[in-house]
Amino acid sequence: MKIFIGHLHPLLVHLPIGIWIIYLLIEFLKTRNQYKQIDFIIKIVFYTGAISAVASIITGLINANQQGYPTNDVFNHQWMAIGTSVLFLIFFYIRNHFTLRTVLVNSFLILLFMLISITGHLGGILTHGEDYFSIQNDEKKVIKPLAIQHINEALIYKDLVQYIFDKNCLSCHGQNKQKGNLRLDTYDHIMSGGKSGKVIQLSNLEKSELIKRILLDQSDEKHMPPKDNMQLETFEIQMLKWWVSNGAETSSKVKDISADTLMIRSIKQFHDAFSQINDVASIKRPMLDEIEANTLKKIQSLGWSLIPLSKDDHYYRAVAFNVEDSIGNALKTLSEISKNIIELKLSFSNLNDKDAIQLSAFRSLEKLWLDHTLITSKGLENLKQINNLNYLNLFACSINERDLSNYSDRRDLKLVYPNMKDTAWKIADTTELTAIKKQLP
Ligand code: HEC
Incomplete structure (x- = not known):
């Protein structure tokens, strides 16, 4: 039941926003002489807005406890919502008990309008992610198909590893945005690392921040890609691990690598998932010595x-x-x-x-x-x-x-x-x- 009430929040929040914006509009009209008589509606509109605001805040608080959103973002949204509501009440009280200069009223109206918009936007970030309001973002979500004809001819770094970064990481670590000061769109950028230094230590999985991050539990704040973003498949994680532990080099092709079955299997799964071309990765066996x-x-x-x-x-x-x-x-x-x-x-x-x-x-x-x-x-x-x-x-x-x-x-x-x-x-x-x-x- 508690969960159900919490889930009403995204629905309810639209009420105070809508109603109180209408309220602000009426207050604005009231400052112009010919609308003086609309006083009686104002109260109804304001109170409806206030009741829905209280309902939104209660359901929101229930939601915040249950849904494991990033705590900082919840904190901002929550206190903006409560603060904005209190300011609305204060303004309403002042409006009904004192006579204010029109300029002052209008400034207040603009301020309240901005506050309610920001609160709504902060809530939007929680449910839809930070990128929700950016125009650029839309096209990036489309996964381009794997552009290789024969999987055996594919370059491990250029065609496979970089493809994974492009698909899952560039929205935050690319040309437009460099979260954690890290870019993953070219080999040089990958190797030069981020704010905490190198993220790949050649042939050393345990010391490679990038590998550590993708292996962390999804609930961990440092897990990459962050929760709610498209996650890596197990076979992609395998491929990245293999690449780093084999020196993160750039010249090998699939056909050059010797029988590491897990890697070959991962490449096959990867190929099945992202390419339409029916072509199978080959296993090259290591040379063995003669039997005695x-x-x-x-x-x-x-x-x-x-x-x-x-x-x-x-x-x-x-x-x-x-x-x-x-x-x-x-x-x-x-x-x-x-x-x-x-x-x-x-x-x-x-x-x-x-x-x-x-x-x-x-x-x-x-x-x-x-x-x-x-x-x-x-x-x-x-x-x-x-x-x-x-x-x-x-x-x-x-x-x-x-x-x-x-x-x-x-x-x-x-x-x-x-x-x-x-x-x-x-x-x-x-x-x-x-x-x-x-x-x-
Ligand atoms: C939705 C945005 C987003 C996506 C997608 C994303 N990251 Fe991040 N990443 C961040 C943010 C924000 C930080 C900085 C905060 C932190 O250190 O956790 C970060 C930090 C990092 C760091 C640490 C950099 C440093 O030097 O401190 C690494 C490594 C990293 N990300 C790897 C990845 C990889 C690999 C992917 C794709 C598989 C990925 N990230 C996808 C947002 C993202």
Whole structure:
């Protein structure tokens, strides 16, 4: 109920403003001789205005306690409102008990008109933000689409990072306004910092004021962008963090950066959100050293087939087809070279949830076949940290759609699972499924 009454405030406030402005007008007319007889209306108008002012102030005070507005702004608006109302009462009293010179009355009228306008404006700032009354502001709210043809060719700083600043920060940190003495519209400005010095310390997230600010809780006064402004998406925060921790440099393109899966995933999400062009960011894998001959032998002796996936970067597909030991143990041994395994085929093995614990070690996996195994949703929990995964086959497992809800935000992941039907995710197309079926013994 209290909240409801508080919410009446934005509605009620228009009454005293309107009514008292009419009152001021009548008072003005009264100073001109031929309108002397309108005295009787004045009182009615003034009292209606006064009652609505009191109602506005009460609902306003209730509102101020509940809605977490910036305390300074509330303070100004509140005391302007109360002060202005008191001045109205004093003026009304004087008008009714003393005779004043016309010039004096008119000056008073102008003063009161200005005060009531300022009070209203201060209230407007609270609900609509400081920029509400500025003409320039309108066009800036339009987000321009991402102007890159191929995401892999995009420059990390110029096309992505600066785009985020342009979109979320320039209204206060651009050419027209430099809140906190900070401009974020060019690289040099970003690097030269604001009133408290540099806002980016190369490769140091903890010391970079800009990163600290965007990570602060939204309720924190120092959080950027300030509450009530368009906030950054998680993937945009990830991208800014990555950029700063990698030296905030300006020359790398998306295709140059090596497999930092979180960054690649963020770029993909960013691209999905702001570009219409259907083009996918690629993952460049780091070069690995050759696997020691002994290790290789040990693993192969367990029955693992290791198939090199390209000539000399030492990445493999491991197939468990001939593994005779328990699959859990075999996986444990294989995990010694988990970095090198990007495809893992466990189809038709008797892998269960307990064996699946070993899967969490395979962080580089991109493709994983678990079809025709005993895995359930519990075992799938072990895949949570495998960010690179872009193909997961769960055909003929006891897993239902609900168990897969964890993956609903993974638009880059192809899932094959029993109850295939159209979902929000990309699903392996049927040709792929036929291919898999053909491989069955
Ligand atoms: C609605 C206006 C507004 C927007 C939008 C905004 N800021 Fe700010 N920012 C401010 C104000 C006001 C200050 C100064 C007060 C303070 O220090 O909190 C400030 C201060 C800062 C400072 C501290 C500067 C210094 O040297 O003290 C940083 C860093 C900052 N903003 C980063 C950002 C980033 C990054 C964005 C966009 C993601 C952003 N701001 C968006 C209003 C804004």
